[in-house]
Amino acid sequence: MTALAGIAGLGFAVMLVAVNPVLLRAGLPLPGSTRPLAEISDSLACAASRIRAPSVIVPLAWLCTTVFAGGLVATLWGDDPGTNTLALIGFAAFLMQSAVFAVVEALRFGLVSAATRAPGSVAGLWTMANVLGGFNRVFLTLALVGFGAAGERTGLIPGWHAWLGHLCAALLLALAMLTPYSLGGDRHPTARRIDSLGWLAGGLAWITWIVAFSVQLLAH
Template identity: 40%
Template structure:
């Protein structure tokens, strides 16, 4: 299997794992970032549904591996084009995807730490205080992680469009998602102890990010062994 096809399947697999993991957490009663919940409720759900959290957390390493393969496939396809190499937008996009894997590792780790604290002594005042601190850290990491998604969308959309690898609508989806995620990340300090005032922007941006990955993955699955941009596409030679 050519690496471009492997990267395409990896991107689709990454999206499916994200959607499946989030559906498991939501069906188990875990709050999403746009929910206003008390720390006692957070402790209760993390203590009572720790098995669901462990299951979704166990899928994260696979998701990060798939995301890395996808990013490498997109980068390799773009790097064959002279303009992509000279402008560096592809590097920005690759760095964004790799950094979001690192940042979301922190998000997953704090969720497990909340569950461990809540399971140990969910009713104690000291335990709730620790849960509150960990949940604030979780929200801050989750919010700031969106800037790395924005960087990935921006870099790989601009580079892909100029190299002729993506269509205008696809690049538009990426840039719109990048703008929404950037705004949500900027507002994240105001939601560290509660709900991000621009949480809806982040949700829409995240959905656009998933759509963008699927579209890019399909494009990779159609890649030829030797990508040559059309003479009618931007950046063609």
């Protein structure tokens, strides 16, 4: 199970790196884009037929994250109730973030459909998708803290790996709290810029954390 979880974690990281650029090349606007709504709506309409193919493998990403998280729980589980609790928090957070991203993915298809058939509804759906993705960072925070702390307590991961997760968790939590100003309704310019930079830094740290944990599982 440990090796399978490691492979699943690496598979998820590869899919994450591969799918997002394809979606962007298909014309899908970046979350929280500052472009005028009319341009966003036009981009969504043009991307309607091009987001289907890359979205086919998205369910595999959710499958991989669940196997990865389940394998982590099995590896970290022991006689210490505190460590077990932290591992369960991490597992629950992975399940929640997958559920939220499933809704965000569904909203993407709703957006491209609205852009071609009912442009007047794009604004509400676009804001909802952005805010939902922003608040989802809370679950990423819990996953990083739960599994990171449990992994450090059991000696599965080195100190630098745990601290990378803690720093990334702090950044993601701050960005989640900033969501009403950076992504919701009339967005504050400074909050929007902070969110854009944090989105890139947090995303890179998240992928690095998963890859490092996956390597540790394969070597365990």
